[in-house]
Amino acid sequence: MGATDAGTTSSGDGRAAGARAGARLRAGATGGLVALAALARASHAGPTAMVTAMSAAVLVAASAPAVTVVVATAAVLTGQLSVGWSNDWVDARRDHAAGRVDKPVVVGALEVGTLRTAALGALSVCVLASVATGLLPGLVHVAAVASAWAYNLGLKATAWSWAPYAVSFALLPLFLVLTLPGAPLAPAWLVAGGGLLGVGAHVANVLPDLDDDARTGVDGAVHRLVRRRGRAAALLLAPAVLLAAVVVMVTGPLIAGGAVTPAPAALVVGGLAAVTAVVAGALGLVAPRSRHPFTLSMVVAALCVVLVVDAGRSVAGA
16 A cells, blocks of 8 residues: 555544544533433422522612622522432432433433432532521521421421421521621511411422322321312412412511501512412312422412512511
8 A cells, every 4th residue: 555545544544533533522512411401400490490589589679788699699599409409319219110201310311329419519519608698697598408408308208298398488588688787687577478488389399299109108298188188178278378478478568667558569469479379279179280380389489579579678677
């Protein structure tokens, strides 16, 4: 073979090797994007984004310093990510048994080990960011996240399954207000309203999974209520608790400010929240396995945050 032939072969081999390397890079990039998309789904992206956005809105409404808004919001985001990922990590075997094809770990898009690493990594960042806002608010937020982890690690299958939701949702506004200058305490109505929203969200979240949970041994508070009082009792409980939260959020600032009647804007937003809570209950009755009632419960929470934003400085006890 001549020198020309050898050079041509060498050049062809080089192009082939380059093409293979490029294909590997493209496959790696595609695989990375697929893994990121799967991690986003496993984080329970909707609730995570909504809770994070609502937290940022409360801080901005309370005139928190920009640094506080960024750090506290980062703490909330990473805390929510850790809770979502730990949920899918801990429940992987149960989700496989129930055939939950909506879960990335069930369809093979994620490994259990990846979820575990992501959850623990997010939790570590959450602890650091929380403490960076101050020792007291940091401890409060860590307690809120620990409560949510306790639900994932076993409390969900007990009569106290509602408690982590109540505790975590109540501690979140307490944490946010404590990050403000002077570390004020959040008003009681805000903490109570948060706790009620948490319980309502818990009931709405569990209802579509009652049958799957029964097959996999989960027997929480809602499951016990259904067994003793029937499914209708649980379906009515969610909107009732959400309505109670709306009442607290509407009347709380009034009582704190000594007003007699709510502002027109508060009446409109409160009315929308109340109607949304009722619609969530009605959807639960006609479509027991639908997840729309839980989505609507988060909409109620968002509307309640609008009430908090409208209340402005009163969230800091002013």
